[in-house]
Amino acid sequence: SYELTQPPSVSVSPGQTARITCSGDALPKQYSYWYQQKPGKAPVVVIFKDTERPSGIPERFSGSSSGTTVTLTISGVQAEDEADYYCQSSDMIGAWVFGGGTKLTVL
Amino acid sequence: QVQLVESGGGLVKPGGSLRLSCAASGFTFSDYYMTWIRQAPGKGLEWVSYISDSGTTIFYTDSVKGRFSISRDNAKNSLFLEMNSLRAEDTAVYYCARAHSSSGDFDYWGQGTLVTVSS
Numbered sequence: 001s002y003e004l005t006q007p008p009s010v011s012v013s014p015g016q017t018a019r020i021t022c023s024g025d026a027l028p029k030q031y032s033y034w035y036q037q038k039p040g041k042a043p044v045v046v047i048f049k050d051t052e053r054p055s056g057i058p059e060r061f062s063g064s065s066s067g068t069t070v071t072l073t074i075s076g077v078q079a080e081d082e083a084d085y086y087c088q089s090s091d092m093i094g095a096w097v098f099g100g101g102t103k104l105t106v107l
Numbered sequence: 108q109v110q111l112v113e114s115g116g117g118l119v120k121p122g123g124s125l126r127l128s129c130a131a132s133g134f135t136f137s138d139y140y141m142t143w144i145r146q147a148p149g150k151g152l153e154w155v156s157y158i159s160d161s162g163t164t165i166f167y168t169d170s171v172k173g174r175f176s177i178s179r180d181n182a183k184n185s186l187f188l189e190m191n192s193l194r195a196e197d198t199a200v201y202y203c204a205r206a207h208s209s210s211g212d213f214d215y216w217g218q219g220t221l222v223t224v225s226s
Contacts, residue, residue: 001169031210035152042202042216043152049212086152090210095166096142101151 002026002091004099011105018074020102022087025068032070033088034063036081037101043086047072074104082106109133109215111203116220123193123224129186129203129217137161137181140206142213143188145199145222153199156188157206170196193224 004024012018022032032050035043045054047063050070060075070089074081087099115127127143142157156167156177165177176189186203200221204213 031208031212033211033213035213037152042218043213045212045214048207048214054214084151088152088154088211088213094164094209095168096154096157096211097168098144098152098154 002095002097004087004089004097006085006087006099006102008100009103009105011107012077013107014079015076018077018081018104020072020074020085020087020104021069022071022089022099023069024089024097024099026092027065027068027070027089029092030089032063032065034061034072035086035088037084037086046085077104077106079106109205111205111215111217113201113203113217113220116201116222118223118225119193120226121194121224124189124191125193125222127188127190127201127203127220127222131184131186131203131205134205134215136179136184140209141179141186142204142206143177143186144202144204144213144216145197146202146219147196147199150199155201158186159209190222193222195224198222198224 034047037043050065051063110132112130143155158177174192178187200219202219203217205215207214
């Protein structure tokens with residue numbers, strides 16, 4: 001079955017830039033999405049269709065795509081950004097999938 | 108405002124069955140794909156199943172194929188997940204979510220309902 005691969009953890013100091021990657025063979029042909037989940041809460045979409053940012057999401061969140069890897073970048077990380085982040089996409093036949101998740105720690 | 112409210116979770120023995128429901132309001136339910144997503148305790152998100160706006164397209168993750176069945180009632184703004192032959196590894200919080208596109212983009216989520224499979 002199709003898989004999306006994320007690093008289990010990323011750590012940055014406040015004000016630095018965090019980059020979280022997600023790799024999958026179908027990513028050049030399928031849109032990717034990024035979700036932020038804080039403890040005890042339902043996830044919130046922070047990036048859709050690879051690079052689009054929903055209204056209400058701070059400008060420091062951005063998405064990019066290159067080949068089989070998509071990247072969520074958080075510029076000027078703040079303490080409130082500490083959370084789990086998940087990428088999501090679909091395989092070539094239409095089934096959806098999440099990456100394993102990345103725990104962002106703000107030092 | 109958009110609301111998704113799940114119900115039907117609980118404790119069930121291995122091999123048992125449960126039916127989850129999701130009541131939707133605040134949007135035109137029949138215009139959207141809907142999906143079930145689960146999260147085992149302390150684990151990541153796992154997509155379970157989705158159903159298209161008309162109900163004609165359905166997909167499942169491999170681990171639930173043949174055991175789970177998704178359906179919807181557009182007249183009653185409701186989404187369902189029939190779960191049979193439940194296993195310990197199905198224990199999770201089950202979220203109902205609205206998909207903004209046919210490739211995902213889950214823009215609204217319910218609060219989740221806990222399913223515990225244990226003897």
